[in-house]
Amino acid sequence: xxxxxxxxxxxxxxxxxxxxxxxxxxxxxxxxxxWYQQFPGKGPALLIAIRPDVSExxxxxxxxSFNKSAKQxxxxxxxxxxxxxxTYFCAATKTGFxxxxxxxxxxxxxxx
Amino acid sequence: xxxxxxxxxxxxQPVGSPLSLExxxxxxxxxNLYWYRQAAGRGLQLLFYSVGIGQISSEVPQNLSASxxxxxxxxxxxxxxxxxxxxxxLCAWSVLGGVGEQxxxxxxxxxxx
Numbered sequence: 001x002x003x004x005x006x007x008x009x010x011x012x013x014x015x016x017x018x019x020x021x022x023x024x025x026x027x028x029x030x031x032x033x034x035w036y037q038q039f040p041g042k043g044p045a046l047l048i049a050i051r052p053d054v055s056e057x058x059x060x061x062x063x064x065s066f067n068k069s070a071k072q073x074x075x076x077x078x079x080x081x082x083x084x085x086x087t088y089f090c091a092a093t094k095t096g097f098x099x100x101x102x103x104x105x106x107x108x109x110x111x112x
Numbered sequence: 113x114x115x116x117x118x119x120x121x122x123x124x125q126p127v128g129s130p131l132s133l134e135x136x137x138x139x140x141x142x143x144n145l146y147w148y149r150q151a152a153g154r155g156l157q158l159l160f161y162s163v164g165i166g167q168i169s170s171e172v173p174q175n176l177s178a179s180x181x182x183x184x185x186x187x188x189x190x191x192x193x194x195x196x197x198x199x200x201x202l203c204a205w206s207v208l209g210g211v212g213e214q215x216x217x218x219x220x221x222x223x224x225x
Binding site: 032103104 | 144153154155156161163202204206211212213214215216217218221
């Protein structure tokens with residue numbers, strides 16, 4: 001019940017296209033859902049996060065869509081750029097849990 | 113602002129040798145601290161986390177141990193390294209009692225030969 005399932009494992013998108021990464025969770029007590037971006041050889045960096053009281057959060061070209069009834073959330077990268085090529089991890093946690101449950105990661109390649 | 117440091121950045125050690133990786137956080141007090149390992153091209157495996165000095169929780173039985181001798185210092189150790197200990201080791205911190213955001217350090221690349 002603590003798992004977060006992430007798909008696809010890898011993704012190739014043309015420059016200017018939309019990248020979409022999906023995650024699904026089982027534990028309905030989860031109340032915080034962050035996304036991390038990791039470049040090769042670097043530590044993951046917090047990209048954007050959402051709480052279940054909203055269905056969408058947008059920061060620049062990055063948008064999280066959240067479907068509480070389906071227990072799914074997704075990251076959309078609009079106008080994808082080669083500089084967005086990285087591995088993306090979704091995660092989930094619940095207040096007071098002190099730990100994040102991570103998805104398995106999606107390797108995104110944006111072709112020029 | 114808060115900063116997290118890890119050293120060394122890279123390390124090559126022979127099998128059977130000891131290990132000590134250090135992580136320090138600046139600009140915050142009483143953080144939660146975490147050690148993760150990432151195998152090449154793989155996900156993030158939580159190894160240890162700590163909610164205070166001397167308080168360590170182990171997530172996965174293994175050849176490693178962790179200690180927190182000071183509030184903002186977290187150390188990952190091994191008495192005898194195995195080949196399978198190779199990987200990218202990441203330290204992270206979060207606000208004690210916070211919403212759950214974790215902030216990662218730059219990582220240590222460990223190669224056991």
